[in-house]
Amino acid sequence: MARKTECLAMLLAGGQGSRLGILTKKVAKPAVPYGGKYRIIDFPLSNCINSGIYTVGVLTQYQPLELNDYIGNGQAWDLDRANGGVHILSPYQKIQGTDWYTGTANAIYQNINFIERYNPEYVAVLSGDHIYKMDYSKMLAFHKEKNAACTIAMLEVPWEEASRFGLMFTDDDGRITAFEEKPKNPKSNKASMGVYMFTWSKLREYLIADENNKDSSNDFGKDVIPAMHGAGERMFAFPFDGYWKDVGTIDSLWEANLDMLNPVANIDLSDTTWKIYSNNPVTPPQYISAKAKVQNSLITGGSHVEGEIDYSVLFSNVTVEEGAEVKYSIVMPGAKIEKGAKVQYAMVAENAVIKSGAKVGEDPQECANLGEWGVAVVGPGLTVGEKAKVKAKVMVTENVEGGAEI
Amino acid sequence: MRANNVLGILFTDAYSECISDLTALRTMGSVPFGGRYRFIDFPLSNMVNCGISKVGIITKSNYRSLMDHLGTGKPWDLSRKNEGLFMLPPFNQGNGSYSGRIEALKNIMDFIHMSKEEYVILCDTNIVCNMDFGALLEYHSQKNADITICYKNGNYPMLANVMRFEINENSRITGVSVPPTPGEGEGDFAVNFIVMNKSLLERIINQAIAGIYTTFEKDVIMKNVDKLNIYGYKIDTYCSVIDSVQSYFNTNMDLLDPVNREAVFDRSNPVYTKVNDDMPSIYGIGSSALNSFIADGCKIEGEVENSILFRGVQVARGAIVKNSIIMQSCYIGEDACLNCVIMDKYGVIRPRKSISGDTSYPIYIGKNITI
Numbered sequence: 001m002a003r004k005t006e007c008l009a010m011l012l013a014g015g016q017g018s019r020l021g022i023l024t025k026k027v028a029k030p031a032v033p034y035g036g037k038y039r040i041i042d043f044p045l046s047n048c049i050n051s052g053i054y055t056v057g058v059l060t061q062y063q064p065l066e067l068n069d070y071i072g073n074g075q076a077w078d079l080d081r082a083n084g085g086v087h088i089l090s091p092y093q094k095i096q097g098t099d100w101y102t103g104t105a106n107a108i109y110q111n112i113n114f115i116e117r118y119n120p121e122y123v124a125v126l127s128g129d130h131i132y133k134m135d136y137s138k139m140l141a142f143h144k145e146k147n148a149a150c151t152i153a154m155l156e157v158p159w160e161e162a163s164r165f166g167l168m169f170t171d172d173d174g175r176i177t178a179f180e181e182k183p184k185n186p187k188s189n190k191a192s193m194g195v196y197m198f199t200w201s202k203l204r205e206y207l208i209a210d211e212n213n214k215d216s217s218n219d220f221g222k223d224v225i226p227a228m229h230g231a232g233e234r235m236f237a238f239p240f241d242g243y244w245k246d247v248g249t250i251d252s253l254w255e256a257n258l259d260m261l262n263p264v265a266n267i268d269l270s271d272t273t274w275k276i277y278s279n280n281p282v283t284p285p286q287y288i289s290a291k292a293k294v295q296n297s298l299i300t301g302g303s304h305v306e307g308e309i310d311y312s313v314l315f316s317n318v319t320v321e322e323g324a325e326v327k328y329s330i331v332m333p334g335a336k337i338e339k340g341a342k343v344q345y346a347m348v349a350e351n352a353v354i355k356s357g358a359k360v361g362e363d364p365q366e367c368a369n370l371g372e373w374g375v376a377v378v379g380p381g382l383t384v385g386e387k388a389k390v391k392a393k394v395m396v397t398e399n400v401e402g403g404a405e406i
Numbered sequence: 407m408r409a410n411n412v413l414g415i416l417f418t419d420a421y422s423e424c425i426s427d428l429t430a431l432r433t434m435g436s437v438p439f440g441g442r443y444r445f446i447d448f449p450l451s452n453m454v455n456c457g458i459s460k461v462g463i464i465t466k467s468n469y470r471s472l473m474d475h476l477g478t479g480k481p482w483d484l485s486r487k488n489e490g491l492f493m494l495p496p497f498n499q500g501n502g503s504y505s506g507r508i509e510a511l512k513n514i515m516d517f518i519h520m521s522k523e524e525y526v527i528l529c530d531t532n533i534v535c536n537m538d539f540g541a542l543l544e545y546h547s548q549k550n551a552d553i554t555i556c557y558k559n560g561n562y563p564m565l566a567n568v569m570r571f572e573i574n575e576n577s578r579i580t581g582v583s584v585p586p587t588p589g590e591g592e593g594d595f596a597v598n599f600i601v602m603n604k605s606l607l608e609r610i611i612n613q614a615i616a617g618i619y620t621t622f623e624k625d626v627i628m629k630n631v632d633k634l635n636i637y638g639y640k641i642d643t644y645c646s647v648i649d650s651v652q653s654y655f656n657t658n659m660d661l662l663d664p665v666n667r668e669a670v671f672d673r674s675n676p677v678y679t680k681v682n683d684d685m686p687s688i689y690g691i692g693s694s695a696l697n698s699f700i701a702d703g704c705k706i707e708g709e710v711e712n713s714i715l716f717r718g719v720q721v722a723r724g725a726i727v728k729n730s731i732i733m734q735s736c737y738i739g740e741d742a743c744l745n746c747v748i749m750d751k752y753g754v755i756r757p758r759k760s761i762s763g764d765t766s767y768p769i770y771i772g773k774n775i776t777i
Contacts, residue, residue, distance in 0.1 A: 036686030037702070075480070076681075261688070269685040270703065277683050284671040285441035285715075286687065287662075290697035300686035301442075301702055313686070 003083045005055045005118040007140055007197075009048050010111070012104050013041060013128035014061030019249045022379035022397045023349055028060060030128035031067040032253065033332045033350065035260050035269065036300045036313050038278045039070060040247060043133070044126045045077045045086070046276045051136035053124065055084030057114055059107045061091060061100060076279035089114060103218030109207045120200050125220065127194040131256050131267070132244040133274050139197050139238045149202040149233035150225070152176065153195035153240050165191035166221055168237050176235040179226065190237060193244055196220065202233060243267040250395070254347055254375045257313045257330045261296055281333070283316050291322055307337065321356075329361065332380075341384075345392065349380040355402065358384045362392035407547045409457030409540060410489075413523040413604065415514075416449060417507065418465045418472055420530045420598070421565055424649050427770045428750070433465055435531035436472040437654075438733050438751070440661055440670070441701040441714050443679045444475050445648070448536060448670075449529040449599070451677045454482045456540035458527070460489035462517055464510045466496050481678045492517065507622040508614045515611055518604065526607050530598035534657050535645035536672050539599075542639050546601045552634040553606070553627070555579065556599040558641045563649035564588040567623040569596035571638055579636045582628045588649075596623075597641055606634075644669035655748060655768045658714050658731050661699050684717050692723070708738065722757070729765060747771060 017029025024032060030041035041058075048056050056079060060067055067088075074086030089111050091100050101107035108115075108125065115123060122143065124136055134153065143151040154168055167188040169178040180188065206224050210216050216223045229235055243266050247253040259265035269276055283302025288294055293308040302317035307324035315333040320326055324337045327344040334351040337343055341354045346361030354360055361376035374393030378384055385402030394406055418435030428437050435446035446463075453461055461484060465472055478484075479491030494514045511518070518526070525546070527539065537556075546554040557571055571594040572581030610619065610626055619625035627636065644666050646657040660666045671677060684703025689695060694709045703718040708725035716734040721727055724741040731748045738744060739757035746763035750773040755761070759777050763769035771777065 270705070275683050276685075280681070282676040282678055284667070284677070285699050285701040287664075287667065288695040288698050288700060292696065294689040294695055295693070296691045297689050298686040299689065299700075309689075 002117045005084055005120050007053055007122040007124060007136075008055035008057070008084070008115065008118050008120045009044075009053045009124040009126055009136070010108055010115070011041070011044050011048075011056055011058045011126045011128050012107065013058050013067060014064075014101055014107060015129055016062045017129060017248065020253065021250065021395050022377060023250075023253075023347075024063075025379070025397075026063055027066040028062045028064060028128075029248075031070055032247070033315055034131060034247065034253070035257060036298045036315055037280055038276060040131065041067070041071070041128050042077075042276050042278045043131050044128060045071075045074075045079065046274075047132075047134050047136060048124075048126075049077050049079060049277070050274055051134075051140075053136060054079065054081055055118055055120075056086045057089045057111060058086060058128070059089050059101065059111065061107070064088070064090060070279055072279065077277045084118065087114065103216075103223075104220045105207060105210050105216075105224045106218035108203075109211050109218070112204065112207065115200065115204075123198050123200045123203055125196040125198065125203075129248065130194060130244060130246055132193070132240075133242060133267075133271075133276070134195065134240060134244075135274075136195075136197070139195070142236070142238050143197045143199075146174065146236045147234060148197075148236045149199050150228055151197040151236045151238050152225075153193040154190045154237035155193050155240050155244050156189050157191045159186065159189050162186035162189045162191065167191055170237045174236050174239070176229065176237050179229065181221070192221070193240060194221075194246075196225075197238070202228070250347070250375055250377055254330060257347075258311065258328070260298055260313065261311060281316055289322075292320075315350075324354075327363075346376040346378065346390075348378045349382075351381045352378045353383045354378065355384060355386040355388070357387040358389070358400075360384060360390040360396075364392070367392055407525065407543045409543060410459050411523050412458050412525040412527055412543060412601075413518070413521045414450075414453040414458045414461035415511075415518075415526055415528050416446060416461065416463050416531055417510065417528070417598075418446060418463060418469070418531050419467070419510075420507070421532045421649070424532070424565060425651050425654050427651065427772070428654065428748075429468070431773060432468055432471040433531075434648075435463075435465070436469075436475050438716060439534065439654075440658060441699050441716055442682075443677060444472075445531045445534070446472070446475070447677050447679045448534055449531060450482055451675070452535075452537055452539045452599075453527070453529075454484060454678070455675045456538065456543065458539070459484070459486065460492070460521060460523060462492045462494050462514060464494050464514060466510070469493075469495060475680050477680065481680050483678075506620070508611070508619055508626075511607070511611050511622075512615055515608075515615075518608060518611070521604070524604055526602055526604050528598070528600040528602075532648040533597055533599070533645065534648070534670065535597070535599075535641060535643065536670050536675055536677060537599075537641060537643055537645070538675065542599065542601060545639055546637070549577070549637045550635065551637040552602060553636045554601040554639050555627070555636065556597040556641050557594050557638045558597055558645050558647075559594050560592060562589065562591050562593065562595050563647045563653075564590075565647075565649045567621060569623050569627060570594065571596065573638045577637050577639070579631060579638050582623075582631050584623050584628060594638070597645060597647060599639075651748070651768065651770060652766070655731065655746075655765075659712070659729070661714065662697055662712060667699075682717055690723075693721075708740075716751075725755075731768075750775070753777070 013030040017024040073080045079086040167180040286303040289306040306322040307320040323340045330347040338356040367373040378396045389405040418433040422429040422434040484491040687704040690707040700715045701717040707723040708721040718735040722740040742755040743760040754776040
């Protein structure tokens with residue numbers, strides 16, 4: 001039997017992230033590369049270890065191979081532990097049939113046995129697809145202080161964006177008085193960040209009740225939270241004011257990457273007191289050649305740069321040959337930009353090859369119809385042939401022949 | 407030969423005195439090199455890449471940084487239930503430390519004796535070389551050799567006890583000379599990666615305990631060249647033996663050449679090192695980086711050219727860094743200017759200071775120094 005753990009975390013990492021298209025065709029969204037050397041899941045995992053939460057269950061379902069491989073035994077995050085540590089929790093076979101996780105609440109319900117092994121007082125439920133640095137221990141202290149059944153991390157978002165979020169209304173004490181799910185005319189700008197802290201005895205009760213309710217969709221946001229609220233449980237909003245981004249779409253993923261170069265965005269990953277850990281390939285340092293020109297960019301180990309880089313993020317082992325240009329773009333691990341190719345306002349996925357003279361993406365100012373502009377994406381392992389052209393907003397899902405225009 | 411039948415032994419102090427500035431506070435094995443490495447990473451990675459799974463680390467003083475770097479051996483996959491990494495600091499030595507290779511080996515006799523491996527490979531750590539130890543081990547058994555010593559042809563290192571070889575057409579070493587003082591010249595000389603049968607090494611150590619042998623090179627190899635089957639194994643890839651601050655500087659700068667870089671960081675034989683989890687390096691607006699080898703976690707606002715930057719170096723706006731080696735977490739202030747400088751860890755150059763050496767005489771700035 002495992003030793004008692006005060007607080008453990010359950011990380012929801014089974015999402016497909018269908019709006020990321022080709023980028024999540026073969027990997028779950030939490031395994032999508034971000035910020036030069038990270039993957040999205042590094043953020044909640046690093047937050048856990050930095051917050052003193054050493055037992056983490058990672059709930060996987062969609063395309064888990066790469067994610068499982070990446071997490072491994074958790075050593076990269078110091079989560080390889082004698083007691084606790086990281087556990088991958090996939091759907092499993094039971095005496096009476098086998099169920100996929102039918103919703104976020106059902107995923108936790110199916111793993112009640114895992115949670116009970118550690119006999120926790122509190123359970124944090126986290127989402128595996130947000131970029132943020134947060135001290136969950138402060139949230140836990142807040143939760144205890146308020147004697148809450150459930151505490152939801154809350155971010156004040158700009159009013160014009162509020163309609164995209166699940167919103168909360170609170171009283172002076174921070175207690176949640178009402179919820180509003182993606183309203184057309186928002187009356188609050190206090191958005192839920194998808195980070196929950198529960199008192200385990202309460203959560204357990206509501207998970208079982210939710211499971212027995214045939215009409216429920218077994219989702220935290222839609223079912224469990226409203227049920228708790230309806231029953232008059234003590235629910236509080238924990239204010240957070242740092243950087244937080246949901247990278248659910250191509251544009252937001254692109255933006256979130258470039259935010260690392262934006263001092264105003266306030267996502268400082270150089271802070272050694274709150275490191276974001278990651279599991280990286282073994283690479284030598286990056287080499288910037290005498291012909292290269294690098295401005296306002298992030299570059300990481302194993303990359304070889306001979307071309308021109310401006311306002312871009314280069315992951316590990318990227319090659320940019322002489323005369324190639326990379327601007328306002330994200331180039332993921334192992335990708336190769338050959339001589340004279342031009343990549344702008346684009347995301348080039350892992351191990352893709354942009355052949356010489358090819359063009360990927362367009363500058364919005366040169367785009368005839370701004371409404372049709374968007375970030376171009378080249379899928380993992382694909383080749384864009386010599387002198388081919390990939391227009392703005394195009395998502396390349398198969399190899400592009402030389403000279404072709406799509 | 408099965409690689410897990412080979413015991414690795416590293417001498418982390420050998421030749422420390424040749425770069426005494428850099429080794430004042432550390433062992434030769436833990437001298438920073440190449441942006442994110444320590445010297446020991448190279449022979450140690452060679453060992454684990456060929457499948458050696460038990461490695462003893464001989465060290466005699468100043469080994470805090472070495473132990474900090476190696477930890478449990480995890481980055482080299484040597485943190486294991488069976489075998490793995492063994493730190494071997496001085497033990498049961500009346501006067502605290504030992505001098506020379508033979509005495510060091512005497513000191514770890516029990517460790518060697520208790521190891522079940524049939525062969526040993528002895529390596530110095532002042533050697534930058536990424537080579538296939540598997541091929542070396544294969545060669546040793548193919549030749550049915552008692553001892554196989556790596557060698558290269560070139561200028562003799564200016565180090566004590568460097569063996570110079572005469573080698574016949576069968577690669578058998580027929581003559582060994584060790585000049586009383588290091589001297590200039592050119593020829594085949596030993597690169598201290600040495601393979602031998604463990605039983606032979608034990609016999610040699612026992613004879614040394616009996617007082618027959620005192621130095622490894624002169625008494626063991628030179629005197630036995632006719633009696634034992636000693637073979638040379640020519641290193642045909644990039645290999646640099648560090649013998650001075652100048653060669654330390656040059657070997658770092660060699661990494662700016664793509665051919666050398668490919669050889670030293672051969673992707674099929676990765677060089678492992680301690681992981682620091684720095685963020686990627688940031689190149690600011692108006693910065694310039696040319697022909698430079700830069701580790702993660704750097705922040706470059708000024709100009710960097712023909713240089714090696716270790717992890718977490720900051721180059722402020724207007725600063726110029728040329729032909730220099732800047733170690734971990736150094737800060738180069740605004741409009742400061744460095745040329746041909748080796749700057750040890752955590753140094754600070756205040757704004758507008760200027761320091762210049764020459765490519766033939768790089769200036770060394772010590773650890774934690776503020777200028």
